[in-house]
Amino acid sequence: AQRVTQPEKLLSVFKGAPVELKCNYSYSGSPELFWYVQYSRQRLQLLLRHISRESIKGFTADLNKGETSFHLKKPFAQEEDSAMYYCALNPGNTGKLIFGQGTTLQVKP
Amino acid sequence: NAGVTQTPKFQVLKTGQSMTLQCAQDMNHEYMSWYRQDPGMGLRLIHYSVGAGITDQGEVPNGYNVSRSTTEDFPLRLLSAAPSQTSVYFCASSYGGGRTYEQYFGPGTRLTVT
Numbered sequence: 306a307q308r309v310t311q312p313e314k315l316l317s318v319f320k321g322a323p324v325e326l327k328c329n330y331s332y333s334g335s336p337e338l339f340w341y342v343q344y345s346r347q348r349l350q351l352l353l354r355h356i357s358r359e360s361i362k363g364f365t366a367d368l369n370k371g372e373t374s375f376h377l378k379k380p381f382a383q384e385e386d387s388a389m390y391y392c393a394l395n396p397g398n399t400g401k402l403i404f405g406q407g408t409t410l411q412v413k414p
Numbered sequence: 415n416a417g418v419t420q421t422p423k424f425q426v427l428k429t430g431q432s433m434t435l436q437c438a439q440d441m442n443h444e445y446m447s448w449y450r451q452d453p454g455m456g457l458r459l460i461h462y463s464v465g466a467g468i469t470d471q472g473e474v475p476n477g478y479n480v481s482r483s484t485t486e487d488f489p490l491r492l493l494s495a496a497p498s499q500t501s502v503y504f505c506a507s508s509y510g511g512g513r514t515y516e517q518y519f520g521p522g523t524r525l526t527v528t
Contacts, residue, residue, distance in 0.1 A: 314454065339516075348418075349457075349504065349519040391456060395515075400445035400464065400508050401472065402517060404456040 307332050309394050311405035318382050319413050326377040326408050328366075328392030336394055338375040339402070340366055343389040352377075352390070362386070382412045415440050418520035420505050426526045427495040435490040435523050437505030445508045446488040447472070447517070448480065450501040457504065463488055495527045 308331040318324055330336055338355040353361045355368050355375060366377045375392060392405040421436045439446065447462040449472075459472030463482040477499060479491040488507075492499060505520040 309456075311456075348521045349506075351516045354516070400447060400510070400515065400517070401459055401462055402447075402449075402457075402506075404449075404458070406454055406456040 307394065307396050307403055309392050309403050309405035311390075311392055311408045313408045314406070315409045315411065317411040317413065320384055321381050324377075324379045324382045324386070324410065324412075326390050326392075326410065328375045328377065328405055330373050330375060330392075330394050332373075332394060332396055334396065336368070336370075336375075336396070338366075338368060339393045339395070340364070340375075340377050341391045341393055341404075343391070345388070349391070382410075384412045384414060386410060387412045417441065418505055418507055418518050420503075420520035420523050422523060423521065424524050426528065427492070428528055429495060429497060431495050433492050433495070435492075435503055435505075435525070437488045437490065437520060438486050439488075439505075439507040439518070440486065441507060441509070441518065442485060443507035443509050443518070444485070445510060445515070445517075446482065447506045448478070448488070448490045449504045449506065450474065451504060451522070452501050460490065460503075492525075495525075497527045499525065500527045501525060 340352040342352045343349045393402045418439045448460040449457040461480040463469045503523045506517040508515040508517045
């Protein structure tokens, strides 16, 4: 079965602390994974995608096929990082995304 | 470009009523999708379309109909609203369905069914 799991509903950290939002997937093929973010009162938007291997707003995510994970990391959290984060899998060429349950990141001053 | 637009922003329905949520995009995207967002469930795909005249079901299609007569528009119809359809609905579009394509989301419609 194709599935994305984000085990934490809420992650609360202090400003300047490292952040790791966990994402595990279940997919038999070669996965294409994304992180989307929804800031307060804004629409859902792409943060980064696996294939680009980029760093956006200080965030990075590495695909670990052995552990079937795609965790999102940032070494020093900022208050403006507070948002809902979704991990998503695109399993084929259909534009159908499978989302995880979402993790709310709260960065305290 | 306005991107992906959705109307209305908020709607309250009574059980059994029907309504249409509107979605439009001006980016000439072929792929369009409807998702619902529920607490603890993430976003779940309702219906999607790979081009004008072509639609297919997603994970939770029951109680919803779609059609795609133009590239720009992808309305979602609730046939007979039920309290279980209380949710936030998002429309999204992408240039293609390929696995690397970014999806662009609308602002959402918050629907309450009483």
